[in-house]
Amino acid sequence: MQKHYECIKACLECVEACNVCFDKCLSEEDVNMMKECIRLDRECADICAFAAQAMMRNSQFAQQICQLCADICESCGNECQKHDHDHCQKCAEACFKCADECRRMAA
Amino acid sequence: MQKHYECIKACLECVEACNVCFDKCLSEEDVNMMKECIRLDRECADICAFAAQAMMRNSQFAQQICQLCADICESCGNECQKHDHDHCQKCAEACFKCADECRRMAA
């Protein structure tokens, strides 16, 4: 099995949750309330995709990248959990799970 | 000089214009009006960065990637030019310039 399997899986699930949340936030009736969420969803999807690929290719920088990824995931999760929308709550959960796995991987 | 120099330059300028427009749209007082712009700014920044890198590394798929890039740039430019904000007008200009260069490159 791929090294760092659990962390890669958590990153890919977070990429998906963040992209879904980005799309749905932009389709909400009141987008004004969702602007921090939209911004952070993009940041978080991008760094999680980057971290997953770094682990997959056995990058020597994978731990440092995961450390950064954990910080961005936590910020995104903190913002998402403020909103009641189902996509935000799911995204927050995926972000916190990914932050945990990335911290464990980077330790 | 790098092959496809003009097209790479247009792509990088479009990456910048789209990222600036994304950030500023999300800081406007009424984000609701800007949602298509925000969505397309992200799409367009990502494909332009991808196309630029493909040309830089002499990818055998560079022409196909530029063809797709031209279509996305045109859509983004069409949306941005509807809005009076300076960042949208500048972004539209960068998008149309990039669409032209990418079509020429792909031809």
Place this chain on the structure above:
Amino acid sequence: MQKHYECIKACLECVEACNVCFDKCLSEEDVNMMKECIRLDRECADICAFAAQAMMRNSQFAQQICQLCADICESCGNECQKHDHDHCQKCAEACFKCADECRRMAA
């Protein structure tokens, strides 16, 4: 369930197979024989990650991106299947699977 679930899954598995193959090709004793594989693994990982994210966020360009992705996957699969290494054979399989799913999605 996420729209395009099967295609997203095939893209993410291909991202992983291509990154693993990239890493292992660069660790082979004779890298000279693997150079086209290395080059295509990078192209293919990048477009598959891009296509997966485009589908996740419901991009209006997802079909065009998947069409391009199918072409790149097929080229990468054709190169990888020439080599007996286990990582190349697995990568070829993931590439052809992804090419199929992307063609179906783009149709």
Place this chain on the structure above:
Amino acid sequence: MQKHYECIKACLECVEACNVCFDKCLSEEDVNMMKECIRLDRECADICAFAAQAMMRNSQFAQQICQLCADICESCGNECQKHDHDHCQKCAEACFKCADECRRMAA
């Protein structure tokens, strides 16, 4: 003028130098000697593109991303400067320039 203009410029020049070096390393007669260079060129191109886009869109994580980028640029520069090829020497120069700008930005 765009905030962080000099750092964005250094990142984009480094993306280009690394992609050119990646392509040319894979076209050298003896690829075996270039494998660390190939690996690091990809890492470095990707993080520099990521850092540039983060600065362009005024990301709240831009400083942390630039700190990581500086470390990767330095590693890539150290590897590239071992090789006499013109593309490696140019890449090393772009990497060290970018590392400097990223450290200044992150400070």
